[in-house]
Amino acid sequence: MRKHIYVAYTGGTIGMKPSSSGFVPAAGYLSETLLNMPEFHRKEMPAFTIHEYDHLIDSSDMSPADWQLIADDIANNYAAYDGFIILHGTDTMAYTSSALSFMLEGLTKPVIVTGSQIPLAELRSDGQTNLLNALYIAANYPIPEVTLFFNNKLYRGNRVRKVDADGFDAFDSPNFPALLEAGINIEVNHDVVSVFDSVINSVIDSDVGSEENGKKDSENVKQADANNSSSSSNLKISPVTPQPIGLVSLYPGISADVVKNIIQQPVNALILLSYGVGNAPQNKALLAQLVQAQENGVIVVNCTQCFRGTVNMTGYANGHLLQNTGLISGGDMTPEATLAKLHYLLSKPELSTQERRKLMTRNLRGELTRR
């Protein structure tokens, strides 16, 4: 039977129109453009239904309320469609794909986020290839997790970063291989396509505080795989609410006062973008601020400001000093995934700070493979 894919258009360049102040999203424009593109209606293509959101936005206007809107929209239409495509602006696409990966638990159908750098209706648009391939892949190579398709590659949604402001190869997944490449042949990377659904529930219910975390995580993944082989829907949505999270990138000469100001109430978490494998200056006042923040209940996560690689605070004396403040290693998580994961965990009122800290170091959705 012909598959039927649900396409949610949230805004972003792909459906934008030129205006006197630059490109803007325009209601009805994307659907109208697609109607006049015969390749989307060929018999090899799946059927699709487009739902344009009432308020189309440039993705720089995205907020956690919009992540929630998208997650709820998927949940409300989950039973009726074979897969989901979220058309989204590229600027904050990596944040949304990360957030959705945590919010949607127990996926058995693909959710692909995509968009373009040039509007679909313009000459030389990359929107046509991105959307056409995303539809085709959702129907024929359904990988049941939140992914991002761009420039012929399908990535895990919580491993991506926008890496080019104006090139077509706008996304990369620095610490995890692409799940699929669409060349002359469509090649699925079976070695890395695995499913992490349902893991979080088991982790939260039974695993916080356990010393046998590694073993239990792998049991949970096996359980998730078993769940996944059945077509029954186990989809659960975890709501997220906006969270005051500080994000600071270290730079030579940064003063303790800068950090102090960033961690003032009501900030409940801080992502520290440190140097290299997780190093910071031996600045006593700065380190004391980090200790103080954590005593005040702020969750501090150390991510590297390098594009690629893993935080390892045992490599250098300077990293050790940072580790001694009690902060958490972000391992190989991207800052986008770290921010989304913090939103997800901080939005669960049943968790204590200690449990949230612990879960930050666990691989919940394939977002963290080296720590």
Ligand SMILES: NC(=O)C[C@H](N)C(=O)O
């Ligand atoms: N290429 C794009 O989609 C950029 C646009 N500003 C957006 O993120 O909505």
